[in-house]
Amino acid sequence: MILTRRTILRTGLAATGLLYAPMVLGQAKPKVVVIGGGAGGATAARYLAKDSAGALDITLIEANPVYTTCFFSNLYLGGFREFESLQHGYDKVAAGGVSVINDMATAVDRAAKTVTLAGGQVLLYDRLILSPGIDFKDGSVPGWSLDVAEVMPHAYKAGPQTQLLKKMVEEMPQGGTFAMVAPPNPYRCPPGPYERISMVAHVLKQKNPTAKILVLDPKEKYSKQALFEEGWARHYDGMVEWVGPDFGGAAVEVRADTMEVVVEGEAQKVDVCNVIPGQVAGKIAAIAGVTDETGWAPVHPDTMKSKMDENIWVLGDSSAQGDMPKSGFSANSQAKVAAMTIRGELLQSKVFPARYSNTCWSLIAPDDGVKVGASYEPTPEKIASVESFISQTGEDAALRKATYEESLGWYAGITADIFG
Amino acid sequence: MMAGRRVFLAALVFAAAWGIPAVAEDIGDAVRGETVFQRQCSACHQIGPEAVNRAGPRLNGIFGRRAGALADFSYSKAMARMGNDGLTWTLETLDAYVANPKALVSGTRMNYRGLADPQARAALLAYLREWSDRPRDIPEAEPTARKTDHDLDPAILGIKGDPAYGEYLSSECTTCHQRDGSDQGIPSIAAWPAEDFVVAMHAYKQKLRPHPVMQMMAGRLSDEEIAALAAYFSTLD
Structure with missing residues (x-):
C-alpha cells in the first residue's frame, strides 16, 4: 500500500514516525495551516497560495463563514455604513487555492505539529500561522465579564455586539448618558475608542442632542488626542466629558444589574455602558503556549516567527513585536512578511528585507477624516518605528474630506487584498 | 573607529551573501545612555x-x-521663542541641542x-527615548530607531532589477491601491506608464508632492526599487 496523506489521516496519526512518511516518499506538498481568517490570517493564506503556485498545501481555519471587520465598524455605529458592507466571505480565498475550514481550533500539539479542531478533525502542519486577534483579560474592569456583555457590550470584536451597541445608542432616553470604559494599553486599534465616541456623538447630536457622553480612561494620553479634542469641541460642543486617571478613570467599577459606573467610590447611573476591557492575545495563542507573561506572543522582528517555536508564526493583534499598533493594516503588512519568510523556508524562494507600515484613519464627523501612520523596520530587538506622520489640527475642510474619501478607498483596497 | 566601521561593513556583506535581511539601526546603547545621563x-x-x-525641566515625554x-516650568525667553517658532524635540533636534x-x-539657560x-x-x-510615548500605543509618537538608508540596498543586496523584488515591494502598495485598477478615494496605479511612475515617486520622495502617506512610502525606496515597482505596475492590465 502506498501511503498517502489521506490514509495517514484516516489511521489517526497513530505513530509519530508516520507523520514524516509523506516527505520521505516525496508525495506531499509542505503544509501550512493558518488559524484565524482576519486581516493577518486571510492575507497570509492568500499570499502564500498566490506566490507558491500550487507548491504548498494551505489550510485556513476560521470559525465564522462570513467575517465582519472590526475596522470601519465604528462607521456603522455612526450610520455611515451598512452592517453588510463590513462582511466578507471566503469564496475568493478558496478560489485562490486555499482550503477554508469553518471551525474553531481548540488545541495545538507543537511536538507532533498538529492542530485539533472543535469538530474533531486533526490537521498536520509543517508551518503554523496564528492570527487569532484578541481576547479580553479576566477581571480587567471589576463587575464586568463576558457574562454581562449583553447588558454592557464591548463591541470590540465586530459582529452581534456591534449591532447591539448601535441599537442601545439609538434607543437611549432623551438626555441620557452614554458611558465608555476605555481600555488600558496595549489594545486593538489605538484611536478606535475615540473614533467610536465621535460616531456616538454624531448619532446623538441628531437624535438626542441633550444626551451626554462620559469617557472613563485609564490612560493619560491617547492617539490623535489633539485632533479628537478639537473635533469634539467643534462638532459636539459640551457633549463629551473625558475623565483621565487623575480623576478616577483608571479605577472604574461597573454594576450591570443597576446600570451604574463607580468612579472614585461614587456610583453614577448611566443609560448605555460600553466596556472595552484590557486585552490579551486570542486564546489559541495561549493554548499553543506561544504567549508570555504579558499575555501576548513575542515574535522575531524580521520574520514574525514566534520566539517560542520555530515552526509557528504569530500575526496581528496577538503578536508582541515592538512599535506597531494593533490594527488591521499592521496585521496585513505583517502577513506579507510572514508569507514571504515561510515560502523562503519551505520552497527556498528569495527572502527580502522585511518592511512594515501602518496607517489608521478615523472619522470625527461627516467628511471630517484624520489619519496617523508610520513605517517600521526590524532592529535586533523589535519592530521599530522609523518615521511617522499625523493629520494636523486646523486643517481645512477640503483636506479632511479628501482624507475621509481616501479611507473609503483604503477599506476597499485592503479588504480586496485580504479576502480577494 | 575605523576598525569598527570595517567590521560593520563586513557584516553587511556577509548578510547579503546569505540573504539575511538587513535591519534598521537602534538609536544607541540605552544602557550606556543611562550612565551618560547620570554623569552629564x-x-x-x-x-x-x-x-x-x-x-532643568523633567525629561519624560520629551520626544515629540x-x-x-x-x-x-519657567523657561528662558529664548527657549520659549524657539518653541513658538515650531522647534519640536526629535532625534535630530535633540542631538543637535545636546551637541x-x-x-x-542661543539664549538657553542650559x-x-x-x-x-x-x-x-x-x-x-x-535612554531618554525610553521615557517618552510608545509608538505601539500612540502611533504618531517619535521614531525609536534610525531609518535604513535604502539607497544602499542594491549594492548590499544585489537585487538590482529583480522583478520578483518589484512584486514583493508592490504588496505594500496594494494595501490601498487595488491591483485590478479600481479607483475610489485612492487613485489607481495599475498600468501606469513606467516613466510617469518614476517621476511621481521621486517627487514624493523629495517631498515636492504633498501627500504624507506617499512621502513616507516613497521616502524609503531606493532609485532601483522605484524602477522595479514602476516596471511591475506598468505590466498590470
Missing part, C-alpha cells in the same frame, strides 16, 4: 514617572514635545558645554 545631566534634570522639575512646552546647546538655542562624542549622544538619546 542628572545634576539638573530628572527622568521617569516620578520625575519633577529641578534646575514642543520646546518650552511644560506649563509648570551644542547654544548653537541651536549651562552645558555640549557632548561632542556622537556615540555618547546616541546612547543618551536612546
Whole structure:
C-alpha cells in the first residue's frame, strides 16, 4: 500500500514516525495551516497560495463563514455604513487555492505539529500561522465579564455586539448618558475608542442632542488626542466629558444589574455602558503556549516567527513585536512578511528585507477624516518605528474630506487584498 | 573607529551573501545612555514617572514635545521663542541641542558645554527615548530607531532589477491601491506608464508632492526599487 496523506489521516496519526512518511516518499506538498481568517490570517493564506503556485498545501481555519471587520465598524455605529458592507466571505480565498475550514481550533500539539479542531478533525502542519486577534483579560474592569456583555457590550470584536451597541445608542432616553470604559494599553486599534465616541456623538447630536457622553480612561494620553479634542469641541460642543486617571478613570467599577459606573467610590447611573476591557492575545495563542507573561506572543522582528517555536508564526493583534499598533493594516503588512519568510523556508524562494507600515484613519464627523501612520523596520530587538506622520489640527475642510474619501478607498483596497 | 566601521561593513556583506535581511539601526546603547545621563545631566534634570522639575525641566515625554512646552516650568525667553517658532524635540533636534546647546538655542539657560562624542549622544538619546510615548500605543509618537538608508540596498543586496523584488515591494502598495485598477478615494496605479511612475515617486520622495502617506512610502525606496515597482505596475492590465 502506498501511503498517502489521506490514509495517514484516516489511521489517526497513530505513530509519530508516520507523520514524516509523506516527505520521505516525496508525495506531499509542505503544509501550512493558518488559524484565524482576519486581516493577518486571510492575507497570509492568500499570499502564500498566490506566490507558491500550487507548491504548498494551505489550510485556513476560521470559525465564522462570513467575517465582519472590526475596522470601519465604528462607521456603522455612526450610520455611515451598512452592517453588510463590513462582511466578507471566503469564496475568493478558496478560489485562490486555499482550503477554508469553518471551525474553531481548540488545541495545538507543537511536538507532533498538529492542530485539533472543535469538530474533531486533526490537521498536520509543517508551518503554523496564528492570527487569532484578541481576547479580553479576566477581571480587567471589576463587575464586568463576558457574562454581562449583553447588558454592557464591548463591541470590540465586530459582529452581534456591534449591532447591539448601535441599537442601545439609538434607543437611549432623551438626555441620557452614554458611558465608555476605555481600555488600558496595549489594545486593538489605538484611536478606535475615540473614533467610536465621535460616531456616538454624531448619532446623538441628531437624535438626542441633550444626551451626554462620559469617557472613563485609564490612560493619560491617547492617539490623535489633539485632533479628537478639537473635533469634539467643534462638532459636539459640551457633549463629551473625558475623565483621565487623575480623576478616577483608571479605577472604574461597573454594576450591570443597576446600570451604574463607580468612579472614585461614587456610583453614577448611566443609560448605555460600553466596556472595552484590557486585552490579551486570542486564546489559541495561549493554548499553543506561544504567549508570555504579558499575555501576548513575542515574535522575531524580521520574520514574525514566534520566539517560542520555530515552526509557528504569530500575526496581528496577538503578536508582541515592538512599535506597531494593533490594527488591521499592521496585521496585513505583517502577513506579507510572514508569507514571504515561510515560502523562503519551505520552497527556498528569495527572502527580502522585511518592511512594515501602518496607517489608521478615523472619522470625527461627516467628511471630517484624520489619519496617523508610520513605517517600521526590524532592529535586533523589535519592530521599530522609523518615521511617522499625523493629520494636523486646523486643517481645512477640503483636506479632511479628501482624507475621509481616501479611507473609503483604503477599506476597499485592503479588504480586496485580504479576502480577494 | 575605523576598525569598527570595517567590521560593520563586513557584516553587511556577509548578510547579503546569505540573504539575511538587513535591519534598521537602534538609536544607541540605552544602557550606556543611562550612565551618560547620570554623569552629564542628572545634576539638573530628572527622568521617569516620578520625575519633577529641578534646575532643568523633567525629561519624560520629551520626544515629540514642543520646546518650552511644560506649563509648570519657567523657561528662558529664548527657549520659549524657539518653541513658538515650531522647534519640536526629535532625534535630530535633540542631538543637535545636546551637541551644542547654544548653537541651536542661543539664549538657553542650559549651562552645558555640549557632548561632542556622537556615540555618547546616541546612547543618551536612546535612554531618554525610553521615557517618552510608545509608538505601539500612540502611533504618531517619535521614531525609536534610525531609518535604513535604502539607497544602499542594491549594492548590499544585489537585487538590482529583480522583478520578483518589484512584486514583493508592490504588496505594500496594494494595501490601498487595488491591483485590478479600481479607483475610489485612492487613485489607481495599475498600468501606469513606467516613466510617469518614476517621476511621481521621486517627487514624493523629495517631498515636492504633498501627500504624507506617499512621502513616507516613497521616502524609503531606493532609485532601483522605484524602477522595479514602476516596471511591475506598468505590466498590470
